[in-house]
Amino acid sequence: MNNASFAALTAAAIAAFAAQAAQAQTVSLKAAPTLQSSSFSDAELVGAKSPMPKVRFLPASAFDLNAAAAEAQGSAVAFDKPGKRPAVAEPVLEQRRQISAAALAAMPAPEAVPEAVGTGNIQFTSTRTYPRQQDRVYPSSAVGKLFFRDSAGNSYICTGSVVRPGVVLTAGHCVHRGSGGNAGFYNSFTFVPGYSRVGLTETRPFGTWSNWQYVSTTTAWSTGGGNVPNVGDWALIVFNPDGAGRRIGDYTGYLGIQYPALIGRHVTVLGYPANLDSGTQMHRVDSMATNGGSNNGLWGSDMTGGSSGGPVILNFRQDYAGLSAATQDNAANRATSVVSWGYTSAGPQVQGGAQFNSSFATLFNQTCSAYGWAC
Numbered sequence: 294m295n296n297a298s299f300a301a302l303t304a305a306a307i308a309a310f311a312a313q314a315a316q317a318q319t320v321s322l323k324a325a326p327t328l329q330s331s332s333f334s335d336a337e338l339v340g341a342k343s344p345m346p347k348v349r350f351l352p353a354s355a356f357d358l359n360a361a362a363a364e365a366q367g368s369a370v371a372f373d374k375p376g377k378r379p380a381v382a383e384p385v386l387e388q389r390r391q392i393s394a395a396a397l398a399a400m401p402a403p404e405a406v407p408e409a410v411g412t413g414n415i416q417f418t419s420t421r422t423y424p425r426q427q428d429r430v431y432p433s434s435a436v437g438k439l440f441f442r443d444s445a446g447n448s449y450i451c452t453g454s455v456v457r458p459g460v461v462l463t464a465g466h467c468v469h470r471g472s473g474g475n476a477g478f479y480n481s482f483t484f485v486p487g488y489s490r491v492g493l494t495e496t497r498p499f500g501t502w503s504n505w506q507y508v509s510t511t512t513a514w515s516t517g518g519g520n521v522p523n524v525g526d527w528a529l530i531v532f533n534p535d536g537a538g539r540r541i542g543d544y545t546g547y548l549g550i551q552y553p554a555l556i557g558r559h560v561t562v563l564g565y566p567a568n569l570d571s572g573t574q575m576h577r578v579d580s581m582a583t584n585g586g587s588n589n590g591l592w593g594s595d596m597t598g599g600s601s602g603g604p605v606i607l608n609f610r611q612d613y614a615g616l617s618a619a620t621q622d623n624a625a626n627r628a629t630s631v632v633s634w635g636y637t638s639a640g641p642q643v644q645g646g647a648q649f650n651s652s653f654a655t656l657f658n659q660t661c662s663a664y665g666w667a668c
Contacts, residue, residue, distance in 0.1 A: 308564040314645035319567070319656050320469070322478045333440050333483065337448035338495075341440060343567055343598025344466050347637045348645075354584065355591050356414060361583040365557025365622075372654050376456075376549035376626045377542070378431045384406045386535075386544060387502030393494045398522060401574045415643060417580035417593030422478050422563070428487040428575050429498040431546035431610060436563045436575060437486030437499075439463055439602060450572060452564040452603035453484055453496060453530070456550055456628055458542035459667030460660060461530045463602030464631050464646075465514030465535075468528040472518055478508060482530055488547045488565070490573040497543045500535070507531040509660055511652055521634035522589040524647050528602075529660045540667065550657065551627035552649035554607045555582050555590040561609035562592065562644070564600025572599040585645045590630055594644040597635055605630040605646055611626055635656045 318472050333341075381462035427433050439453040439461070442605065461484050470477045483503040511525030534540050562578045569576050578594045582605070585591035590605070607627040616623075633646035661668035 294362065295567075299651040318512040319509050319551075319659055320474065320512055320515045321507060322475055323507050325506050333448060333481075334598055337421060338440070341448040341450040343451070343601060345601040345635055346466055346519055346633075346636045348521055349637050351585060351591065351636075351641075351643075353586040354643075355586060356583060357485070358415070358581060358583055361557040361581070362508055363557070364584060368553045369555075370551060370554065370622075371651070372550065372552045372649070373627070374550040374626065375624065376432070376435070376547050376658075379434065379546040380543045381539065386498075388497040388500055389642060390495050390497075397533030409619075415580060415583065415591070415593035417578050417642075418597075419576070419578050419595050420568075422575045425489065428489055432548060432606075433563070433575065434487050434499065434545040435548050436604060437484055437545075438488040438565045439467060440481070440483040440485070441467065442481040442519060443479050444476075449479070449597050450565065450567070451601045453564070454631070455486065455542045455545050455547040456529075456604075457547055457661065457668040459534065459540040459664065460547075461532060461541070462548075462604060462628060463528050463530065464629060464633055465510040465523070465526040465528045466519065466633070467602045468508050468530065469510050469515050470512060471517060472516070474515070477515060477550075480591065484530070484532065484541070486541065489554055489575065497636075499541070502532045502534040502535075502541055504535075505530050506533050507660070507664060509656060513652065513654060522585060522587070523633065524588050525652050526633040526647055527631055527649070527656060529656060531660065531664045533650070534666075548604060548606065549624065549627040550649065551607060551624065552620060552653065553629075554627060555629040555646075555648040556584045558582055558607055558629070559592075560592060560629065561606045562594060562596070562600070562603055562632060563606070563609075564596055566596035567599035568597040569595070576600070588644050588648050589633070590648050590651060591643055591645045593642055594635075595642055597631070598642065600632050600644070603632045604628045605632065
């Protein structure tokens with residue numbers, strides 16, 4: 294690509310960002326009987342695809358660590374909601390089941406596993422969450438695998454996280470195709486917090502939640518044509534309580550929310566990438582986030598599709614003695630963004646997502662206003 298072509302593409306991207314930024318509206322859908330979840334077959338579970346969109350280029354400024362750190366120094370917190378540990382002391386919903394060997398044999402081959410550090414020169418660490426029991430201990434317990442279908446009945450996978458007792462956070466592209474208004478919504482949302490599979494044995498420590506009531510995303514995503522980077526690729530799904538009257542977060546706990554708190558910070562990203570452990574285990578990446586342009590953060594990562602919608606967390610931790618609450622960015626387990634996109638080439642080893650802002654606050658407040666019991 295020559296310089297003129299690159300400049301034209303960059304200008305077009307900036308114009309698209311500007312158009313998106315003017316849209317703080319949301320689009321939502323209430324569950325109808327025809328949209329409610331039905332069980333996913335073994336073939337659907339192991340063969341589900343990822344809808345993660347990808348970008349073809351990024352400006353050099355997106356890889357400037359020093360500029361991102363300086364930006365973080367000058368940004369004050371505008372929105373902060375704390376998370377909470379589980380209210381139910383021990384998991385009581387655990388499900389174990391065997392995946393059929395035939396379905397496993399037909400599973401698509403995983404994507405190539407990338408190198409540890411990419412050509413984008415953004416350093417990161419990457420690991421399966423461990424020990425295995427960690428998936429059922431807060432804050433990891435608030436993260437899970439999200440299954441859903443499109444209007445043609447094809448099955449897909451993303452990652453989600455509990456951010457209020459009855460509210461799951463994910464990416465806009467995990468609930469809506471990016472066009473078509475209400476007809477663009479996907480269906481059959483099924484959330485499995487702490488999901489894992491070892492061999493044929495699948496474990497769901499907090500059960501299976503398919504009784505969704507409401508889903509909402511931003512107009513920036515729903516009218517953006519599926520293009521990324523996007524300033525509003527976020528979504529919230531409300532799930533009804535179980536038969537005991539408890540919500541997901543009563544069992545798993547839930548993450549807090551803070552903005553602006555992504556660009557220039559060191560963050561932890563959790564997800565179920567299809568290229569690592571075939572998406573059967575929760576995976577963790579830690580990296581500094583740079584400024585990818587117009588409110589999108591960029592971080593080093595070897596995760597690909599399946600991690601879409603995974604939370605980007607500031608101060609992922611268990612609290613400890615001597616912890617200071619004096620600094621503005623020291624609050625624990627605050628979601629600041631979600632995984633929105635990857636790069637078309639495996640070389641740069643980066644992912645990105647839109648930093649939460651006032652548009653996210655609108656999405657969040659509208660959801661909690663309509664479903665106060667979920668918040």
